[in-house]
Amino acid sequence: MEKMREIILEILEKNSKIDPSDLAVMLGLTEVEVVNEIQKMEKEQIICGYHTLINWDKTTKESVTALIEVKVTPQRGEGFDRIAERIYRFHEVKAVYLMSGGFDLTVIIEGSTMKEVALFVAQKLSTLDSVLSTATHFVLKKYKDHGLIFEDRKKDERMVVSP
Amino acid sequence: MNERFLSKKIKDIPPSGIRKFFDIVTEMEDAISLGVGEPDFDTPWHIREEGIYSLEKGKTVYTSNAGLMELREEICYYLHRRFNLTYDPKTEMLITVGGSEGIDLALRAMLNPGDEVLIPEPCFVSYKPCAVMAGGEPVVIPLKAQNEFRLTKEDLEAYITPKTKLLVLPFPNNPTGAIMTQKDLEAIVELIIQHDLFVISDEIYAELTYGDEKHVSIASLPGMKERTLVLNGFSKAYAMTGWRMGYAAGPAPLIKVMTKIHQYAIMCAPTTSQYAAIEAARNGDEDIQRMKTAYDQRRRVMVKGFRDMGLDCFEPLGAFYVFPSIEKTGFSSEEFATQLLYQEKVAVVPGTAFGESGEGFIRCSYAYSVDAIKVALERIEHFVKRYI
Numbered sequence: 001m002e003k004m005r006e007i008i009l010e011i012l013e014k015n016s017k018i019d020p021s022d023l024a025v026m027l028g029l030t031e032v033e034v035v036n037e038i039q040k041m042e043k044e045q046i047i048c049g050y051h052t053l054i055n056w057d058k059t060t061k062e063s064v065t066a067l068i069e070v071k072v073t074p075q076r077g078e079g080f081d082r083i084a085e086r087i088y089r090f091h092e093v094k095a096v097y098l099m100s101g102g103f104d105l106t107v108i109i110e111g112s113t114m115k116e117v118a119l120f121v122a123q124k125l126s127t128l129d130s131v132l133s134t135a136t137h138f139v140l141k142k143y144k145d146h147g148l149i150f151e152d153r154k155k156d157e158r159m160v161v162s163p
Numbered sequence: 164m165n166e167r168f169l170s171k172k173i174k175d176i177p178p179s180g181i182r183k184f185f186d187i188v189t190e191m192e193d194a195i196s197l198g199v200g201e202p203d204f205d206t207p208w209h210i211r212e213e214g215i216y217s218l219e220k221g222k223t224v225y226t227s228n229a230g231l232m233e234l235r236e237e238i239c240y241y242l243h244r245r246f247n248l249t250y251d252p253k254t255e256m257l258i259t260v261g262g263s264e265g266i267d268l269a270l271r272a273m274l275n276p277g278d279e280v281l282i283p284e285p286c287f288v289s290y291k292p293c294a295v296m297a298g299g300e301p302v303v304i305p306l307k308a309q310n311e312f313r314l315t316k317e318d319l320e321a322y323i324t325p326k327t328k329l330l331v332l333p334f335p336n337n338p339t340g341a342i343m344t345q346k347d348l349e350a351i352v353e354l355i356i357q358h359d360l361f362v363i364s365d366e367i368y369a370e371l372t373y374g375d376e377k378h379v380s381i382a383s384l385p386g387m388k389e390r391t392l393v394l395n396g397f398s399k400a401y402a403m404t405g406w407r408m409g410y411a412a413g414p415a416p417l418i419k420v421m422t423k424i425h426q427y428a429i430m431c432a433p434t435t436s437q438y439a440a441i442e443a444a445r446n447g448d449e450d451i452q453r454m455k456t457a458y459d460q461r462r463r464v465m466v467k468g469f470r471d472m473g474l475d476c477f478e479p480l481g482a483f484y485v486f487p488s489i490e491k492t493g494f495s496s497e498e499f500a501t502q503l504l505y506q507e508k509v510a511v512v513p514g515t516a517f518g519e520s521g522e523g524f525i526r527c528s529y530a531y532s533v534d535a536i537k538v539a540l541e542r543i544e545h546f547v548k549r550y551i
Contacts, residue, residue, distance in 0.1 A: 007456065022533065025467050026460035160510055161185040161198035163288045163337070 001037070004029070008037060009046070014147070016050040055150050057142070065094075065110050065139040066117045068125065069103040071132040080104060083130045092120050103135070114138060176292045180516030184500065188510045196510040197527040197539050200337065202402035202483070204457075207450040210401060210443045217438035224434065228426040229418075230258025230410070231437045237444040238410055245448075246369065246380045248393065254415040257422050258432045258440075262367040262396040262409040267293045268421040269363050269392050269411065270329075274299035278328040283314045284518025285486075286333045287365070302327070305520035308488065311477045312341035316350045323358050330360050332381060335368035338517045338526035339486040340479020342372055345379040352384055362391045367409075368482040370400035370451045373459045376480060382412075389414055399482075400451050401443045406436040458483050461529040461536055468540035469527075472547050483530045486514065490523045492550040500525060507542040 007027060011018060020038070024031040041047045056063050072083045080098050087107055088096040095108040107125070111117040118136065126134050143150060166174075188194060205211075229235065235252035242248040250256055259265040266289055274280065274297040282290045283304040294301040304322045306312045314332070334343040355362060362381055369378040382391035396409030409432075411421060425431075443450075462479065469476040469487040476487035489499045496513035503509050514521025529536060 011460075022464070022537070025464050026533065028463055156203070158199045158201055158203070159185070160188045160194065160196040161181060161512060162200040163179065163181045163516075 053146055062112045064114050064117055067137045068107040069135040070105040070107055071103050072130045179288045194508040194510050195539050198510040198512045199528050199530055201404040203530045204402040204454050206403050210439050213442035214435045214439035217435055222434055226431045226434050228431055229422050230432055234437050234441045237441050241444045247383045248380055250412045255418055257411045257418050259409040260432050261407040262394050265394040265409050265411040268424050270294050270297040271424055272420040279326040280329040281322055282331045285338050285521035287337050290331050312339040313343055313347050319351050319354055331363045333365045335372055335481025337482050338484050340482050340484045342481040344376050348381050356386055364391050365394045367396055368399050372481045374480050397440050397443055401447050408436045408440045461533055464533055464536055465529045472544040473551055483528055485527050486524050488523055489525055496522055503546050507546045509539050509542045
């Protein structure tokens with residue numbers, strides 16, 4: 001079942017909208033088995049949520065994404081976790097990763113304007129006690145996200161019938 | 164041009180049954196097709212990238228006739244790793260322009276006038292015409308649905324004559340999706356050796372088998388390596404149909420003669436493709452697995468779809484085709500395919516395009532997304548319900 005779980009997750013990761021009855025046929029399981037397994041994985045927080053992948057560039061909504069390199073002082077007994085929590089609690093923050101290498105945390109922020117993001121960094125992020133420095137990089141264009149290339153809808157060029 | 168300039172032998176060979184159907188389908192706008200005989204995946208990027216890199220480095224000249232030694236070596240490692248086959252890359256391996264060239268070369272290299280070639284049908288369309296062009300006599304063994312289109316000892320025995328020289332063994336099979344398990348192969352080996360036959364084993368779909376049975380090459384069975392030519396290629400396993408990369412592995416004297424024909428007719432397989440193929444054979448095992456997992460899921464959707472609409476459909480364990488029986492509808496294969504196309508705009512290939520024993524069946528490819536397959540199945544069900 002461990003292998004089957006992996007396959008279910010791989011399919012759901014690409015298409016969380018898939019009908020459990022289809023999934024059951026594809027994997028040679030019953031629908032009940034599939035539904036049970038998914039519910040179990042939700043309970044175990046292996047499945048933490050279901051997202052929709054949106055290319056916001058194609059909408060009229062103004063939105064900017066910034067990737068911020070943050071250097072911090074880790075705290076005794078708590079390492080980086082405490083300061084990471086102080087940061088990820090802000091609703092503007094979409095993702096926080098602890099990094100190896102030249103800086104400590106990657107913080108991904110979304111806002112409606114560059115100014116809004118810059119103000120957040122200046123007022124909320126860099127003023128935190130443990131934060132030593134920040135470097136803000138704005139995202140100009142997203143080519144590929146979550147394994148999906150945004151401009152990749154090409155049509156089937158195969159000959160319609162071939163031996 | 165005056166027709167008399169054309170070869171009579173070639174004029175007498177009927178055009179492929181697929182071709183005829185292709186012409187009807189292409190006239191039809193917005194038809195959805197289950198008629199394709201190639202993967203829907205793009206060639207994995209790391210393989211394409213090696214092709215591009217070879218061009219950047221100016222690798223644009225001929226290779227040796229038999230193909231790049233590095234590629235031949237890499238394929239020999241691969242065959243050993245995956246199918247327990249051992250070949251010498253120097254003398255027992257030839258790189259061909261797709262698996263198709265291998266079929267042509269093999270038949271031309273071995274047939275003398277009057278030699279009989281056993282061809283189990285339904286099968287891929289080119290064995291018979293290639294055998295005729297090579298001057299041999301094709302002898303069809305019609306396979307039976309009740310045996311799930313496997314070649315049995317009894318079927319084989321019934322068609323062997325003193326003139327029989329070759330047996331073409333096309334498994335996993337296009338169009339039926341049938342496979343030959345180790346047990347099935349063992350059952351016919353004795354007969355092959357007893358009658359001193361030579362086997363052309365077309366294993367182009369070797370990587371695409373489903374369920375517990377992994378593909379077994381007949382060449383890996385005792386006593387068979389010296390009387391088997393293995394044909395394979397990169398088209399199906401790595402989604403590389405357009406690169407035209409195939410290979411033949413077999414006894415040195417045969418490879419030598421095949422290389423002679425290849426040298427005069429082709430020179431060498433495309434160089435860019437050969438560099439890409441090195442990367443595929445070396446680092447492509449995971450890609451194969453990924454695509455195979457997807458095919459297997461679609462295969463289940465399709466088999467269930469046909470069974471749910473009341474058609475008999477044996478479980479195909481290889482390639483990417485299902486071969487359901489449409490007998491219950493009262494149509495012939497060709498009528499079924501034509502009516503389905505006109506009434507529901509779905510293209511499938513009549514079983515008869517792959518030999519007369521395909522009558523009563525249609526070939527449906529599952530090299531499509533699950534969503535596309537579901538739409539096609541709905542339309543086919545709509546059609547079938549009108550007649551059964």
